[in-house]
Amino acid sequence: xxxxxxxxxGGKKVVVVGGVAGGMSTAxxxxxxxxxxxxxxxxKSGYISYGACxxxxxxxxxxxxLDDLVARTPDEMAEKGVTVxxxxxxxxxxxxxxxxxxxxxxxxxxxxTPYDVLVLATGAAAVRPDLxxxxxxxxxxxxxxxxxxxxxxxLKNGAKEAVIIGGSxxxxxxxxxxVKAGLNVRVVEQQGSLLGNFxxxxxxxxxxxxxxxGVTVHLGTExxxxxxxxxxxxxxxxxxxxxxxxxxxxxxxxxxxMLAKTLKLNLGPSxxxxxxxxxxxxxxxxxxVGDVTATHHLVTGKPAWIPLGDTANKQGRxxxxxxxxxxxxxxxxxxxxxxKVFDRAFATTGLTLEAAQDAGFDAEGHDIETSxxxxxxxxxxxxxxxxxxERGTQRLLGAQIVGxxxxxxxxxxxxxxxSQHGTLQDLADLDLAYAPPFSSAWDPVLVAAxxxxxx
Amino acid sequence: xxxxxxxxxGGKKVVVVGGVAGGMSTAxxxxxxxxxxxxxxxxKSGYISYGACxxxxxxxxxxxxLDDLVARTPDEMAEKGVTVxxxxxxxxxxxxxxxxxxxxxxxxxxxxTPYDVLVLATGAAAVRPDLxxxxxxxxxxxxxxxxxxxxxxxLKNGAKEAVIIGGSxxxxxxxxxxVKAGLNVRVVEQQGSLLGNFxxxxxxxxxxxxxxxGVTVHLGTExxxxxxxxxxxxxxxxxxxxxxxxxxxxxxxxxxxMLAKTLKLNLGPSxxxxxxxxxxxxxxxxxxVGDVTATHHLVTGKPAWIPLGDTANKQGRxxxxxxxxxxxxxxxxxxxxxxKVFDRAFATTGLTLEAAQDAGFDAEGHDIETSxxxxxxxxxxxxxxxxxxERGTQRLLGAQIVGxxxxxxxxxxxxxxxSQHGTLQDLADLDLAYAPPFSSAWDPVLVAAxxxxxx
Numbered sequence: 001x002x003x004x005x006x007x008x009x010g011g012k013k014v015v016v017v018g019g020v021a022g023g024m025s026t027a028x029x030x031x032x033x034x035x036x037x038x039x040x041x042x043x044k045s046g047y048i049s050y051g052a053c054x055x056x057x058x059x060x061x062x063x064x065x066l067d068d069l070v071a072r073t074p075d076e077m078a079e080k081g082v083t084v085x086x087x088x089x090x091x092x093x094x095x096x097x098x099x100x101x102x103x104x105x106x107x108x109x110x111x112x113t114p115y116d117v118l119v120l121a122t123g124a125a126a127v128r129p130d131l132x133x134x135x136x137x138x139x140x141x142x143x144x145x146x147x148x149x150x151x152x153x154x155l156k157n158g159a160k161e162a163v164i165i166g167g168s169x170x171x172x173x174x175x176x177x178x179v180k181a182g183l184n185v186r187v188v189e190q191q192g193s194l195l196g197n198f199x200x201x202x203x204x205x206x207x208x209x210x211x212x213x214g215v216t217v218h219l220g221t222e223x224x225x226x227x228x229x230x231x232x233x234x235x236x237x238x239x240x241x242x243x244x245x246x247x248x249x250x251x252x253x254x255x256x257x258m259l260a261k262t263l264k265l266n267l268g269p270s271x272x273x274x275x276x277x278x279x280x281x282x283x284x285x286x287x288x289v290g291d292v293t294a295t296h297h298l299v300t301g302k303p304a305w306i307p308l309g310d311t312a313n314k315q316g317r318x319x320x321x322x323x324x325x326x327x328x329x330x331x332x333x334x335x336x337x338x339x340k341v342f343d344r345a346f347a348t349t350g351l352t353l354e355a356a357q358d359a360g361f362d363a364e365g366h367d368i369e370t371s372x373x374x375x376x377x378x379x380x381x382x383x384x385x386x387x388x389x390e391r392g393t394q395r396l397l398g399a400q401i402v403g404x405x406x407x408x409x410x411x412x413x414x415x416x417x418x419s420q421h422g423t424l425q426d427l428a429d430l431d432l433a434y435a436p437p438f439s440s441a442w443d444p445v446l447v448a449a450x451x452x453x454x455x
Numbered sequence: 456x457x458x459x460x461x462x463x464x465g466g467k468k469v470v471v472v473g474g475v476a477g478g479m480s481t482a483x484x485x486x487x488x489x490x491x492x493x494x495x496x497x498x499k500s501g502y503i504s505y506g507a508c509x510x511x512x513x514x515x516x517x518x519x520x521l522d523d524l525v526a527r528t529p530d531e532m533a534e535k536g537v538t539v540x541x542x543x544x545x546x547x548x549x550x551x552x553x554x555x556x557x558x559x560x561x562x563x564x565x566x567x568t569p570y571d572v573l574v575l576a577t578g579a580a581a582v583r584p585d586l587x588x589x590x591x592x593x594x595x596x597x598x599x600x601x602x603x604x605x606x607x608x609x610l611k612n613g614a615k616e617a618v619i620i621g622g623s624x625x626x627x628x629x630x631x632x633x634v635k636a637g638l639n640v641r642v643v644e645q646q647g648s649l650l651g652n653f654x655x656x657x658x659x660x661x662x663x664x665x666x667x668x669g670v671t672v673h674l675g676t677e678x679x680x681x682x683x684x685x686x687x688x689x690x691x692x693x694x695x696x697x698x699x700x701x702x703x704x705x706x707x708x709x710x711x712x713m714l715a716k717t718l719k720l721n722l723g724p725s726x727x728x729x730x731x732x733x734x735x736x737x738x739x740x741x742x743x744v745g746d747v748t749a750t751h752h753l754v755t756g757k758p759a760w761i762p763l764g765d766t767a768n769k770q771g772r773x774x775x776x777x778x779x780x781x782x783x784x785x786x787x788x789x790x791x792x793x794x795k796v797f798d799r800a801f802a803t804t805g806l807t808l809e810a811a812q813d814a815g816f817d818a819e820g821h822d823i824e825t826s827x828x829x830x831x832x833x834x835x836x837x838x839x840x841x842x843x844x845e846r847g848t849q850r851l852l853g854a855q856i857v858g859x860x861x862x863x864x865x866x867x868x869x870x871x872x873x874s875q876h877g878t879l880q881d882l883a884d885l886d887l888a889y890a891p892p893f894s895s896a897w898d899p900v901l902v903a904a905x906x907x908x909x910x
Contacts, residue, residue: 021896054831054891068831298886310889310896317905331884338888347888372861376509376523406827406861409894412887416871419885429786430874431753432867433793433802434765436509439864441476441765450772 011036014323015100015115017090017259019043020050021312022290023121024072027082029320035081037323040113042088042102047145048074053309055148056170059155060177066145066152093118095263095283117285117323120273121316122256124291124307129165129251133226139247142174151248155181159246162186163235165223166250167194169339169346172206174248175215176342186216186242188223188235190251195339198400199352201367201386205402209344253307255292268294268303277329279319287323289315296332298419299350299397300359306335334418335398338411343404347411350398350418353388362391366452370444372407374436383407385448387414387424394424394453399445413445424449466491469778470555470570472545472714474498475505476767477745478576479527482537484775490536492778495568497543497557502600503529508764510603511625514610515632521600521607548573550718550738572740572778575728576771577711579746579762584620584706588681594702597629606703610636614701617641618690620678621705622649624794624801627661629703630670631797641671641697643678643690645706650794653855654807656822656841660857664799708762710747723749723758732784734774742778744770751787753874754805754852755814761790790853791870798859802866805853805873808843817846821907825899827862829891838862840903842869842879849879849908854900868900879904 014030016023019041027039041048049072057063074084087105094100100118103110126141128134138159140151162178164171167189178185187194187210193203194210194217210217218239225236226247235242255272257265266274266282272294279287291307293315311333321328338347350356356363365388373380383403389396399414417427428449434441442450469485471478474496482494496503504527512518529539542560549555555573558565581596583589593614595606617633619626622644633640642649642665648658649665649672665672673694680691681702690697710727712720721737723729727749734742746762748770766788776783793802805811808820820843828835838858844851854869872882883904889896897905 051829051831051891051896053889053896054829057832057891062833063831308889310898311886313896314901332886334886336886336888338890338893340890340892345893349886349888374506374509376506376518377512378517406864406893409861409865409888410867412865412868412885412898413871415886415888416868419881420875420877422875426874430867431766431787431789431791431804431870433791433804433864433870434508434763435793435795436506436512437795438793438800438861441506441508441768443765443867446769 011038012116013114014039014117014119015113016041016119016121017100018121018123018290019048019084019086020052020121020123020290021309022123022316023119024049025313025316026119026121026289026319026323027077028080029317030323031080031082033321033324033326040083041077041085042090043084043086044089044105045144045146046086048072048077048084048086050145051309052143055142055145056173056177058148059151059174060180062180066148069145090259093259093263095286098285117287119319120260120281120286120288120292121290122259122292124253124255126249127252127254128249131223131225133228133232134249136226136228136232137230138228138232138245139226139249141249142170143253151246154246159183161243162246162248163188163242163244164248164250165235166252167191167217168197168250168252169195169337169341171248171250172210172341173339174250175210176213178246179213179215183246185214186218188218188221188237188242190220190222192220194219195346197352198346198348199354199386201384202346202348202400202402205344205384206341206346209342213342253291255305255307257292260288260292268305270294270305272305274303277331278322279315279330287319289319298332298334304333304335306333308337334415336411336415338408344402345404345408346402347408348398348400349411349415350396351388352398352400356388356397361397363388363397364391364455366448366455368444368448368451370447371440372403372444373438374440377436381407383444385444387448387452389424389452396422396424396427410443410445424452428453466493467571468569469494469572469574470568471496471574471576472555473576473578473745474503474539474541475507475576475578475745476764477578477771478574479504479532480768480771481574481576481744481774481778482532483535484772485778486535486537488776488779488781495538496532496540497545498539498541499544499560500599500601501541503527503532503539503541505600506764507598510597510600511628511632513603514606514629515635517635521603524600545714548714548718550741553740572742574774575715575736575741575743575747576745577714577747579708579710581704582707582709583704586678586680588683588687591681591683591687592685593683593687593700594681594704596704597625598708606701609701614638616698617701617703618643618697618699619703619705620690621707622646622672622674623652623705623707624650624792624796626703626705627665627796628794629705630665631668633701634668634670638701640669641673643673643676643692643697645675645677647675649674650801652807653801653803654809654841656839657801657803657855657857660799660839661796661801664797668797708746710760710762712747715743715747723760725749725760727760729758732786733777734770734785742774744774753787753789759788759790761788763792789870789873791866793863793866799857800859800863801857802863803853803855804866804870805851806843807853807855811843811852816852818843818852819846819910821903821910823899823903823906825902826895827858827899828893829895832891836862838899840899842903842907844879844907851877851879851882865898865900879907883908
């Protein structure tokens with residue numbers, strides 16, 4: 001019946017550029033909500049809809065195969081009525097004619113196809129710094145499934161000495177993965193700290209954790225070249241020459257906003273595409289979702305570029321609802337992130353003290369160390385909570401937590417308070433769950449709030 | 456300087472009746488905030504300030520000694536300037552003369568002492584049903600440290616067959632403890648389900664969990680008598696006679712509000728003492744905190760009697776601040792609780808569907824089952840989330856979570872949304888922390904919100 005109506009009336013044609021988290025969520029949701037929509041997704045790589053965040057655990061061997069990360073295949077999407085073309089790149093867009101030019105990367109043929117609605121979900125790309133030797137074999141980034149497959153091939157070639165350039169959370173997740181894969185691992189970070197955007201205490205504890213697990217760390221150390229004969233063998237830095245038969249470059253990413261630039265769309269921080277709460281860009285009938293977009297930061301009230309898969313999914317679901325004719329809004333983010341580095345877990349939401357001050361807040365911060373479970377209960381472990389708040393109003397601006405396992409997921413309580421512009425007192429007033437195996441009688445986040453209120 | 460002023464001016468005299476969570480929190484905080492206060496605490500039992508929730512883990516042997524549960528001793532309080540008398544019972548109060556009559560339970564002597572401010576922190580008592588044989592040896596309740604010591608003595612006597620009367624969370628925590636202590640354990644519950652106040656799905660999963668661990672459960676079964684020769688040997692029920700050399704009666708508690716009744720204080724549900732957000736009772740200069748009080752329920756807007764140690768601590772801290780001259784308010788509770796039963800964890804906040812309907816809400820509920828961590832990540836385990844909301848407004852009214860370990864602590868996110876009268880959409884909009892070892896890309900509570908929104 002619905003199918004018949006689709007054929008009779010001819011649904012709007014939606015072209016989605018990019019088929020990972022944001023693009024596929026949009027396509028799936030839109031089709032479910034309005035089966036009359038004619039949806040085509042073009043994806044440059046060979047995979048759609050995969051759990052990129054799982055790649056370190058495939059490299060470590062904890063997850064058996066990259067295939068395990070793939071949530072949906074093009075065939076599965078076809079069954080749902082969404083047409084997906086992998087290895088197809090949208091090379092240009094004519095917003096007046098409302099057409100896109102698409103290149104089949106396997107045949108090099110191009111064709112032009114019309115759209116009523118265009119969704120930019122082009123994601124982000126790993127930054128490859130312009131270093132001598134960057135194109136040697138054995139030098140990798142980790143962004144797409146193909147990258148992970150390439151790392152696996154280097155490992156199978158018998159790589160023993162790994163150098164990771166960059167000490168952000170991706171770098172540290174990879175350090176753990178490669179230690180577990182049996183390699184000697186070095187992390188070289190240009191800045192003075194690891195996990196810099198989580199703030200000073202997480203940085204310090206992350207350094208301790210990776211060193212404890214046998215990773216050599218070089219902070220404040222710039223890489224100047226990669227050397228080798230076809231295959232990389234040495235990483236050259238100001239602090240010395242390090243042997244390397246596997247180099248992972250994890251120095252950040254940038255939005256794939258080239259198409260957006262040709263359309264002269266309004267761009268925000270890092271040249272990410274600005275969208276409103278309906279995921280509209282500055283051009284009619286062109287939307288954007290996922291890592292290519294800047295999102296409204298609920299703490300600063302300004303656009304921020306914090307590319308994460310869960311945000312992409314949420315934007316895609318929102319846009320899918322909108323394209324299907326439902327009402328929906330994407331309210332924004334609070335900048336929540338979590339990472340496991342060996343045994344320890346690190347989480348952040350909102351702003352660090354430094355970021356809050358940089359954003360112009362008269363901000364104050366405080367760290368506490370306590371236990372994740374009742375102090376008398378056998379398995380309690382240390383938990384560090386940092387709160388950042390605005391002087392005067394005592395509005396919460398951010399929080400960071402370091403600890404072990406799921407106990408660190410209580411960062412979500414702080415994210416929830418942030419999303420409502422809550423104060424330290426609002427936090428202290430919460431009725432949180434207590435039993436000795438799960439918490440001390442005062443939950444650590446309440447302890448942190450009470451200590452902060454006392455300052 | 457402050458000490459000198461205290462001596463010169465003579466601080467107000469505060470008498471605290473009851474020295475566990477609520478009473479000791481009040482006394483400690485008040486003294487810290489205003490050292491001139493003259494604070495005396497009378498506690499009927501031999502212990503103050505202990506973690507009652509830890510008692511099952513001492514009985515199981517996971518925690519070595521009951522002493523480990525004691526946070527502060529009377530001597531430690533004396534050092535802080537708070538006078539504590541254990542084995543002292545306040546037997547009557549003259550609110551006109553502003554005096555209390557205190558009985559030394561070791562000498563049976565009584566004396567009368569004046570107060571400026573009186574704090575009722577008399578807690579709650581375990582219900583001992585009026586059954587034949589209830590006073591036999593080997594029949595216990597578990598409320599005070601002395602009760603736990605008595606259970607330990609029965610265990611040392613070689614008890615092998617345990618019957619727990621009552622399948623609430625205390626009953627189930629004790630079932631686990633006694634299985635770990637090596638006993639055969641039966642739970643006899645008069646109602647048709649275990650963990651009844653957590654709702655139907657937790658009830659069902661709790662039954663499965665305890666049975667899997669070798670506990671025999673008799674639902675809808677009334678206990679009619681206990682039999683034995685000085686020491687209990689049989690529990691008589693409609694479903695049969697069960698051998699028992701240890702019986703734990705866990706059929707609930709009631710507030711110790713006898714003194715409050717003699718004062719004709721306004722009482723609420725279960726005869727708990729009604730207080731306002733400054734912990735004031737209906738009589739001037741008489742306050743109440745902890746398990747003896749009814750508290751404002753933020754979801755129903757009405758007083759509720761949900762006696763829990765963390766609430767008592769929070770009330771005590773608030774009242775301590777107030778008595779010390781600071782401004783503070785106790786805003787209320789959302790009815791959040793968590794319990795571990797063998798490997799599984801059960802949590803609730805706000806109302807179950809049944810409770811919401813009983814409270815007059817046009818309520819709807821829905822259960823989902825998902826994974827606590829990314830589906831492709833090695834250690835993911837089932838997680839069940841139940842949401843309860845008001846039709847029309849879609850205001851969240853309650854939630855229950857069943858799962859494993861700290862993953863269930865995400866109930867706190869729902870408690871936080873409840874405390875702000877948030878809707879399903881507010882929940883769905885949250886920016887929660889995602890990485891494969893901690894969550895699926897859509898956090899389970901977001902999945903639950905989206906499913907509920909689709910209904």
